[in-house]
Amino acid sequence: MVDYRTQGQIAILEVNNPPVNALSIHVRKGLDDGISRAVRDPSVKAVIVIGKGRTFSSGADIKEFNKPQEGPRLTMVGKKLEESDKPVVAAIHGTCLGGGLEIALFCHYRIAVKSARVGFPEVLLGILPGAAGTQRLPRVTDVAVAMEMISTGKHVPAPKALEYGILDKIVQGDLLEEAVKFAKSVMGKPVQPCRLSDQPVKGADRLVQVFDAAMRQVKQRQRGFMAPVVCLKAVRSAAELPYNEGLLRENTLFTELMSSSQCAALRYAFFAERAAQRWQLPSGASAANTKPVPVKSTGVIGAGTMGQGIAICLLRVDYPVILVEQNQKLLDKGVEMIQLAFKDAVRRKLMTEDAMRHCMSNISPTVDMQQLANVDLVIEAVYENVALKQDIFRKLDVICKPSAVLCTNTSTISIDIIASATKRPGSVVGTHFFAPAHIMRLLENVYSKDTSAQAVATVMDLGKKIGKVSVLVKTCHGFVANRMFHHQGQEAALMLEEGALPEHIDKVMEDFGMSIGPMKVSDLSGVDIGWRIRHEVAKMEGVELTSQTRFFRGERYCTLPDKLYELGRLGRKTGKGWYRYEKPGGRVAMVDDEVTNLIKKHSAEMGIERRGISTQEIQERILYPAINEGFRILEEGVAAKPEDIDVIWWYGFSFPRYMGGPMFHASQVGLSKVYERICYYHQNFPYSSHWVPSDLLRKLASAPSPVPISQWMSYSQSKL
Numbered sequence: 001m002v003d004y005r006t007q008g009q010i011a012i013l014e015v016n017n018p019p020v021n022a023l024s025i026h027v028r029k030g031l032d033d034g035i036s037r038a039v040r041d042p043s044v045k046a047v048i049v050i051g052k053g054r055t056f057s058s059g060a061d062i063k064e065f066n067k068p069q070e071g072p073r074l075t076m077v078g079k080k081l082e083e084s085d086k087p088v089v090a091a092i093h094g095t096c097l098g099g100g101l102e103i104a105l106f107c108h109y110r111i112a113v114k115s116a117r118v119g120f121p122e123v124l125l126g127i128l129p130g131a132a133g134t135q136r137l138p139r140v141t142d143v144a145v146a147m148e149m150i151s152t153g154k155h156v157p158a159p160k161a162l163e164y165g166i167l168d169k170i171v172q173g174d175l176l177e178e179a180v181k182f183a184k185s186v187m188g189k190p191v192q193p194c195r196l197s198d199q200p201v202k203g204a205d206r207l208v209q210v211f212d213a214a215m216r217q218v219k220q221r222q223r224g225f226m227a228p229v230v231c232l233k234a235v236r237s238a239a240e241l242p243y244n245e246g247l248l249r250e251n252t253l254f255t256e257l258m259s260s261s262q263c264a265a266l267r268y269a270f271f272a273e274r275a276a277q278r279w280q281l282p283s284g285a286s287a288a289n290t291k292p293v294p295v296k297s298t299g300v301i302g303a304g305t306m307g308q309g310i311a312i313c314l315l316r317v318d319y320p321v322i323l324v325e326q327n328q329k330l331l332d333k334g335v336e337m338i339q340l341a342f343k344d345a346v347r348r349k350l351m352t353e354d355a356m357r358h359c360m361s362n363i364s365p366t367v368d369m370q371q372l373a374n375v376d377l378v379i380e381a382v383y384e385n386v387a388l389k390q391d392i393f394r395k396l397d398v399i400c401k402p403s404a405v406l407c408t409n410t411s412t413i414s415i416d417i418i419a420s421a422t423k424r425p426g427s428v429v430g431t432h433f434f435a436p437a438h439i440m441r442l443l444e445n446v447y448s449k450d451t452s453a454q455a456v457a458t459v460m461d462l463g464k465k466i467g468k469v470s471v472l473v474k475t476c477h478g479f480v481a482n483r484m485f486h487h488q489g490q491e492a493a494l495m496l497e498e499g500a501l502p503e504h505i506d507k508v509m510e511d512f513g514m515s516i517g518p519m520k521v522s523d524l525s526g527v528d529i530g531w532r533i534r535h536e537v538a539k540m541e542g543v544e545l546t547s548q549t550r551f552f553r554g555e556r557y558c559t560l561p562d563k564l565y566e567l568g569r570l571g572r573k574t575g576k577g578w579y580r581y582e583k584p585g586g587r588v589a590m591v592d593d594e595v596t597n598l599i600k601k602h603s604a605e606m607g608i609e610r611r612g613i614s615t616q617e618i619q620e621r622i623l624y625p626a627i628n629e630g631f632r633i634l635e636e637g638v639a640a641k642p643e644d645i646d647v648i649w650w651y652g653f654s655f656p657r658y659m660g661g662p663m664f665h666a667s668q669v670g671l672s673k674v675y676e677r678i679c680y681y682h683q684n685f686p687y688s689s690h691w692v693p694s695d696l697l698r699k700l701a702s703a704p705s706p707v708p709i710s711q712w713m714s715y716s717q718s719k720l
């Protein structure tokens with residue numbers, strides 16, 4: 001785990017724990033033994049700590065977090081490194097994160113290659129750097145920088161770290177050779193001035209202003225999230241207490257965070273996100289055994305809002321895009337909007353003018369679908385209409401080369417139905433982007449009964465290349481995201497006619513931790529989207545939805561969203577939806593009397609006596625139908641595991657990661673309690689199918705002891 005060797009008078013401690021040199025027990029032990037040996041050996045005059053493979057160290061081994069601590073503690077190992085009278089040099093490449101950076105800060109010197117990155121991402125796991133990081137970073141760099149780095153978890157590129165004083169030197173060429181040269185240059189020099197524990201905190205005279213400003217920012221950005229607040233308190237203590245007392249304070253705060261439910265949720269999230277990338281099809285084909293089709297050229301059909309966003313995602317990572325629209329006017333408008341989005345990115349310094357010009361030069365607008373004949377991958381992004389999408393896929397089947405992967409950005413329509421329009425259903429796959437497509441991180445990839453493993457591998461790979469988090473699901477109406485979200489929308493509308501107002505529902509859910517409530521989400525995604533989907537489904541079933549409709553598909557139906565649509569209140573884009581906005585496309589949601597009156601009038605027309613709806617009821621009626629549907633999705637194998645559902649909710653609907661996602665949240669509340677409440681609502685609202693309890697949930701809820709989330713799927717086929 002740590003290879004010890006000497007090169008002349010230099011001892012080299014090389015951490016060797018693939019894939020990312022996590023500081024597992026054997027690594028800590030190896031470093032501890034290694035530094036003792038180097039200190040003991042009179043022929044050794046300097047020590048280098050370096051990482052083998054792709055990185056210096058990614059920090060503590062997160063898999064060890066819920067196990068009892070064994071072996072030497074990181075702080076003890078660090079203390080030994082610092083106390084060595086022989087200079088110790090950390091030689092950094094790849095990433096130097098968390099405990100890895102703490103080890104480096106215990107060393108007397110730090111050198112790095114230019115591409116290296118350093119950081120304290122502990123906050124993203126709901127903890128703080130608990131091996132002296134909060135006490136040592138503000139001693140090497142300014143306290144303001146330390147507060148920013150530790151409370152955000154952002155990685156800092158080597159050149160910036162040099163500027164901050166975290167690094168002593170950036171080297172070119174072979175890192176070990178450079179480290180040896182550096183070690184020789186400091187051999188024999190006293191190490192005392194390089195021991196950070198002896199240094200004062202930098203910028204301590206501005207502590208109060210810096211702390212107050214950082215705290216304001218953290219509370220604004222991360223409502224309800226404990227770790228950043230506690231991180232700031234720990235750094236503050238570095239400036240207020242002597243080093244050893246600061247360490248004790250850090251330890252108390254660390255223990256508090258480590259035992260929190262937020263930390264448990266974030267640890268779960270860390271592994272869930274990575275597990276989602278390890279997709280597998282029922283056939284046994286998987287990420288591990290399937291190669292994607294090489295994609296060098298792409299096409300996007302539809303230059304509307306979604307098509308523009310998707311084209312931007314592709315252009316940003318250098319894919320040439322053939323953008324197809326049905327007429328020149330719509331095409332020109334689409335290209336203009338893409339250009340505007342890039343200009344905005346330049347204005348916000350997210351890209352250079354040159355990069356923008358390069359992206360725009362890669363776009364080939366056309367009204368001729370034949371131009372797609374040679375593309376490797378095409379994404380259809382027209383509006384949600386089965387006949388239209390089938391027509392496009394019929395044409396693509398004739399036009400595109402046999403190896404092309406044919407993707408549809410449908411948000412609800414079964415991929416089986418769309419693929420059936422072609423003679424190559426194996427090449428057809430869903431790529432469900434979330435609006436705004438160039439900003440939202442989620443890509444819900446959807447396979448049909450015929451989709452080939454290669455097509456799946458291609459879109460999962462594409463997701464990674466364009467910077468998305470991809471989750472693979474099986475086709476059904478609405479897939480995972482919209483199928484779960486739909487029930488929230490339904491239940492929210494029903495609560496509105498019973499007595500709630502949009503601002504009440506949103507406040508409760510925002511206080512729960514959602515970055516925006518469901519009514520604001522509806523305004524953001526567009527009231528017309530839901531309307532179109534509902535009416536499309538009704539049309540397919542030969543039903544007409546009118547203002548008098550009270551039941552649809554045997555369920556209680558609320559016409560309020562349809563009434564909003566009929567008033568032209570389509571959401572942010574029209575400047576009014578469930579709220580009023582400062583302008584079309586505005587962001588500031590204001591309560592609108594017109595909506596309040598509409599809702600009250602609607603309740604009266606329906607003969608419903610309005611009542612006060614409690615916070616608990618709003619929270620449960622928004623979350624539990626989605627959770628119940630999540631269990632059905634698992635039962636049906638639409639999602640392979642609960643973790644995939646939670647990943648979809650963090651990235652698709654901004655569900656607070658520190659609460660773990662709806663399925664993890666259910667596990668924390670307790671499945672028997674969730675089941676009992678769902679049964680209660682089912683009794684009270686028998687005409688809403690989303691309250692019919694899922695069979696899988698029933699089985700899990702009646703297990704003799706709580707079933708860990710990792711074992712839920714083993715109950716899905718059981719006969720209990």
Ligand SMILES: C/C=C(\C)C(=O)SCCNC(=O)CCNC(=O)[C@H](O)C(C)(C)COP(=O)(O)OP(=O)(O)OC[C@H]1O[C@@H](n2cnc3c(N)ncnc32)[C@H](O)[C@@H]1OP(=O)(O)O
Pocket residue numbers: 019020022058059060061062063074095097098099100121122125127128129130131271274275
């Ligand atoms: C007290 C607490 C202290 C002292 C800490 O140090 S807490 C840990 C702080 N460090 C982190 O939070 C870093 C976490 N890791 C990452 O951010 C990334 O993995 C990376 C930037 C280091 C590399 O990213 P990438 O190249 O994309 O690779 P993956 O993320 O896919 O990771 C590869 C596999 O390694 C596993 N991994 C990564 N870091 C750790 C870790 N610290 N402990 C245990 N395991 C880790 C990760 O799960 C991947 O595993 P598989 O999915 O392939 O099984």
